[in-house]
Amino acid sequence: MLTEERHQLIRNQLAADGRVLAGELASRFGVSEDTVRRDLRELAKAGQLRRVYGGAVASAPFAAATLSQRSRHAVEEKTRLATAAVGLLGAGQSLFIDGGTTNEAIARAIPRDMELTVATNSLGVASALTDLPLVELIVLGGRYVPDLGTCVGADTLAAVAQLGADLFFLGSCGLDVARGVTAFDSAEAEVKRAMAKNSAGIVIAVTNDKLATAAPYRVAGADAIRHLVVEKSAPAATLADFQSRGAQVHFA
Amino acid sequence: MLTEERHQLIRNQLAADGRVLAGELASRFGVSEDTVRRDLRELAKAGQLRRVYGGAVASAPFAAATLSQRSRHAVEEKTRLATAAVGLLGAGQSLFIDGGTTNEAIARAIPRDMELTVATNSLGVASALTDLPLVELIVLGGRYVPDLGTCVGADTLAAVAQLGADLFFLGSCGLDVARGVTAFDSAEAEVKRAMAKNSAGIVIAVTNDKLATAAPYRVAGADAIRHLVVEKSAPAATLADFQSRGAQVHFA
DNA sequence: CCGTTTCTTGCATGAACCGGCAAAACATGC
DNA sequence: GCATGTTTTGCCGGTTCATGCAAGAAACGG
Structure with missing residues (x-):
């Protein structure tokens, strides 16, 4: 045979x-x-x-699996990243959290006794936060995109424009020193840019496979990243590049 | 296995x-x-x-409420109501759906092959609709109220004001011939009023325990109800009152 | 408050996995 | 025909993984 x-x-x-x-x-x-x-x-x-x-x-063929498939991929790793990312939070802060499985893991990792104000355009993140009694949750509405799990469009942008946040958890994107933070979708990138503009600091938590990759739409330069949460096994050279541009690196 | x-x-x-x-x-x-x-x-x-x-x-937030707060019987009853309510839908229609466990059941009962545009301020309804490939989902954002499972406030009102719908599925309220449709929360009532104003017809699906009860905040008069979906065991006298005000009654 | 059910944790076991190795099968060049 | 290199395959170890069992903790329902 x-x-x-x-x-x-x-x-x-x-x-x-x-x-x-x-x-x-x-x-x-x-x-x-x-x-x-x-x-x-x-x-x-x-x-x-x-x-x-x-x-x-x-x-691939199984419908509706695309999003849940991704989330199953590196559950363990993402949970670790999420725990480390939550360590950056202080009580009483206000946050933007956009879409992506890593951000959903972060939302789930927020402890019950932490007081926060969170604005998100991700239904997954919103669902995870509904259980938390001390989190003031603001849903950023708009046209829902199944592939992303988030809302985008003019309505979303208008809602973001009215808010400000201490930190922005930017998720599910390509990350490259030269090209900066990039997204796969035009409308998605617009929302991310708006959130970045209205927040004091950007936090990005990524698994190794996102490092040193780029997507079509530019969101922000590498020097806009305040905190970078990565796996312990992340390539040191890449991290040094980001550090030299002002990013503070945290290991999960 | x-x-x-x-x-x-x-x-x-x-x-x-x-x-x-x-x-x-x-x-x-x-x-x-x-x-x-x-x-x-x-x-x-x-x-x-x-x-x-x-x-x-x-x-989804849906589940927690159904298991802990409502009896098993109510779940089955709501599913029956939902199936009947979905029968009122036509392909290509646009809907407002607000909060409440009955409305979440309705959202779950929508068949996969139905094309619709749905705007909702309920996270539970939104979650139920994310799986449906032919539903264009518009999330109405705003301040999330855990007790209601919905978004309310100025942002929500502004989003509703920009939309119109064929039908409005109005949920989780008191229903009384004299006082009309009433809600338990001021901000919630405001959103319901806005949705009612911008839709061509109102659909209300209720279990028997909601009939002939009233809450503090008035949403609409009894004559504004186009379709009323009730259990088979609903008291005939009450139904006749609503019918005389123009409501069409459907039994689950 | 107590009995019951369910849940978690630790542990032992067997199955499944991976990397490496060598034999067999196959192709290639002289 | 023979030697050489490549590919495929099976087998052997050490390792990881899934599972059931047992004991203790926690949650539920009176």
């Missing part, structure tokens, strides 16, 4: 059932489980499936 | 029923309750559900 044949059969079953089991494939193909695992690893590397313990599941 | 499969099934049931029971899941999956509890903990950590004693509920 050709390697390529197995790959094709795996793709087929994945399209049909949505999942495959390593052991089952091994006996069906008459090869060792190691070989199947190798196949699965390769296909996962090519983005054609998502590897899970015991087999693999379909990666 | 793959761990990932269980997670997916839990998410599915959560989307359908709004709640899951640990014991029930364990027997359905053929694993120990500990394993299910671990699953629930992980999903809760990823923000995909909210852990409660005995199982879990959907992470």
Whole structure:
């Protein structure tokens, strides 16, 4: 049996059932489980499936999974980042928090006994904050974009313009020393710019895969970042670049 | 059974029923309750559900209220009301939906293949609508009031003023022939009045306990109600009063 | 207040995973 | 034909992961 044949059969079953089991494939193909695992690893590397313990599941096709998929990606890491980011908060402060799974993790990490005023255009962040009794929550309305999980548009901009904040938690973007902070969507970038303009300091918490990447729309320069929260394993050279532009680096 | 499969099934049931029971899941999956509890903990950590004693509920603010404050019977009743209320909708219509558990049930009852434009100041309603691909969702921002689950205030009023709708689903209020539609909160009533003013028709779906009761703040007269969705067991005399003022009565 | 149910934590076990290694199969060059 | 290099495959260790069980803590319902 050709390697390529197995790959094709795996793709087929994945399209049909949505999942495959390593052991089952091994006996069906008459090869060792190691070989199947190798196949699965390769296909996962090519983005054609998502590897899970015991087999693999379909990666993209499942609708509505795009956002929850991302949030599952590095839960552990994002929770750590969030805890570190929350350490930057002081009682009584006012915040802007925009969208992104990392920002949602940050919202969930805010302790119950902290008094804050938070304005957000992310429904996920808003939901996480509704449980907190001492948080004054201001929802920034507008046209809701499912892919982003946030509200954008003229209404959102108008709402942001009326507010000011001590800190802005800017999420889900590309981060590059030369190009600064960048976003994937034009309207999203507009809202981020407005929030940045009306806040005294910008906080960015990112996983390593966001470092040294850039998206089409520019939000702010690298020198606008006050606090940068990163994983312990973040590349030191990149961090030094940001530090030289005034960013204070915190390790999760 | 793959761990990932269980997670997916839990998410599915959560989307359908709004709640899951640990014991029930364990027997359905053929694993120990500990394993299910671990699953629930992980999903809760990823923000995909909210852990409660005995199982879990959907992470939207919707769930907390339904489980802790309302009886199981009321949930079923509201679901029936919601199904009937959704029957009033036509494709392509634009709606205002404000807060209340009944309105959240209505939002959940909207079929996936219905094209609508919906503006809401309720986070619970908004959360329920994020999954629907054909619904253009407009979030009406403002100061969030935890007790109501909705946004109110000047910002909300300004956002409503810019919109118009075919129908307004008015929720969670007192209903009395003499005093009309009434609300418990001044700011809430203001928003409801604004929505009523900018919509062509008002729909009210209520359980029996709301009929013939009144709250302090007046929203609209009884003659402003276009559609009234009630339980089959609703007192006929009260309904006749509303019908004589122009309301069309629908039984769930 | 107490009994019951549910939850968390720690631990043991077996299954699944990964990296490396060597044999086999295959292709290539002389 | 033979040697060489490449690819594929199976196997072996050490490691990680998922699961169930047990004990103690916490939450619920009288």
